[in-house]
Amino acid sequence: MSNKHGARFISFASPKGGVGKSTSCLAIAGALLAQGVKVRIIDFDQTETIWRWYTTSPAAQQIANLTVEQGPHSDHGDYISSLWGGATDYVLLDLAGSLSELTLMIAAFATLTITPAKVSEPDIIEANKMANKLHAVARRVSKPINHRILLNEVPNIVSRDEVDLIEQIDSSNLARFQTIIRRRSSYSKSFSRGTLPHFADPINPKAIAEIDDLMREIDAIFENDQLKAAA
Amino acid sequence: MKPALPTKKMALGVDPDIMQTMAAVKEVAQESNIPTVVHPKISTSTAAPSPVVLPAPPAPLPDDVAPVVAKKVRGPKPAPVRRTSVDLPVYVIEQIRSMAYHDNKTKRRVILEALRAGGLTVKDIDLEEGPADA
Ligand SMILES: Nc1ncnc2c1ncn2[C@@H]1O[C@H](COP(=O)(O)OP(=O)(O)OP(=O)(O)O)[C@@H](O)[C@H]1O
Ligand SMILES: [Mg+2]
Numbered sequence: 001m002s003n004k005h006g007a008r009f010i011s012f013a014s015p016k017g018g019v020g021k022s023t024s025c026l027a028i029a030g031a032l033l034a035q036g037v038k039v040r041i042i043d044f045d046q047t048e049t050i051w052r053w054y055t056t057s058p059a060a061q062q063i064a065n066l067t068v069e070q071g072p073h074s075d076h077g078d079y080i081s082s083l084w085g086g087a088t089d090y091v092l093l094d095l096a097g098s099l100s101e102l103t104l105m106i107a108a109f110a111t112l113t114i115t116p117a118k119v120s121e122p123d124i125i126e127a128n129k130m131a132n133k134l135h136a137v138a139r140r141v142s143k144p145i146n147h148r149i150l151l152n153e154v155p156n157i158v159s160r161d162e163v164d165l166i167e168q169i170d171s172s173n174l175a176r177f178q179t180i181i182r183r184r185s186s187y188s189k190s191f192s193r194g195t196l197p198h199f200a201d202p203i204n205p206k207a208i209a210e211i212d213d214l215m216r217e218i219d220a221i222f223e224n225d226q227l228k229a230a231a
Numbered sequence: 232m233k234p235a236l237p238t239k240k241m242a243l244g245v246d247p248d249i250m251q252t253m254a255a256v257k258e259v260a261q262e263s264n265i266p267t268v269v270h271p272k273i274s275t276s277t278a279a280p281s282p283v284v285l286p287a288p289p290a291p292l293p294d295d296v297a298p299v300v301a302k303k304v305r306g307p308k309p310a311p312v313r314r315t316s317v318d319l320p321v322y323v324i325e326q327i328r329s330m331a332y333h334d335n336k337t338k339r340r341v342i343l344e345a346l347r348a349g350g351l352t353v354k355d356i357d358l359e360e361g362p363a364d365a
Pocket of ligand 2: 021022023045049094095097
């Protein structure tokens, strides 16, 4: 994998809390670290989920190439300006589960914004809200914005209604990852045990496989952008 | 030692004019009444399932997520489950779906709560979703 690109910023944003932003942020961080790239996570959430995950876990602190820091909670103008000059391969931005100007700002600047959502109408409505606001910003600056919904915590058995809902998403303007993240205790476990799915002992191969599938989709988005930029 | 606007080294997808994007975000935020900063959510100190009082008001589940540590509480386990299928009038199925959506509950929960309200025994713990896979 070539690292000849500028830093890639992935933000995890959703107006709704508890949808899996921090969980997917950490899962993706683990996949990237397993590829050997540098990852910098910035926790913008005042609940400090990832910050606490990191500071209370000696195992997490020993993962090579990973840095975790806290973002500012206000007065963010200067911070944002300087952030985008950083040189790390990947910067993952974990945002609070609410829609604020700061959330929207970070998401608008990110190379890719991921909004996790369960296969439930309330979650999809909130994800849609996020997409709308981002696209409103994009229209004003006449630039496309990469936003994807990540279906998360999908149970093993999906009901007819849930299938219907996924079909509705697919026939709408909402863009989603084809990869879906299942509900697995390995996600919550690696979280509470201060590790990452890719670094857990033992690892759950099914979880790893789905995160890697997701990574391939994310890479494709970045590659596509790069091709467009080069053209 | 704050760097000047780093227009050259920006990531793909980032507008070359940071100020322009910031201004656009502020406009959209103001138009949609999005607050500048949202105050931290008050974290609930326990993840214990809230007791279900019937008839349940259509209160949405809190957006908030309980702290991860609180999940470790060990308690009674849900009863084993088995699939069953019944043919119901379409309008009833529609009402179940609609109530589940409005109350932010699973359809399973809507059905179980209704059965309990009708006098059947349904334990609190069994109102919750089934176990996650390994
Ligand atoms: N795929 C999954 N499988 C199992 N549990 C999950 C999964 N995704 C998330 N969870 C659990 O759901 C809860 C909420 O997840 P998480 O903290 O990642 O959400 P969040 O969107 O970051 O929340 P907040 O808005 O509070 O920051 C956590 O307990 C987490 O362990
Ligand atoms: Mg979080």
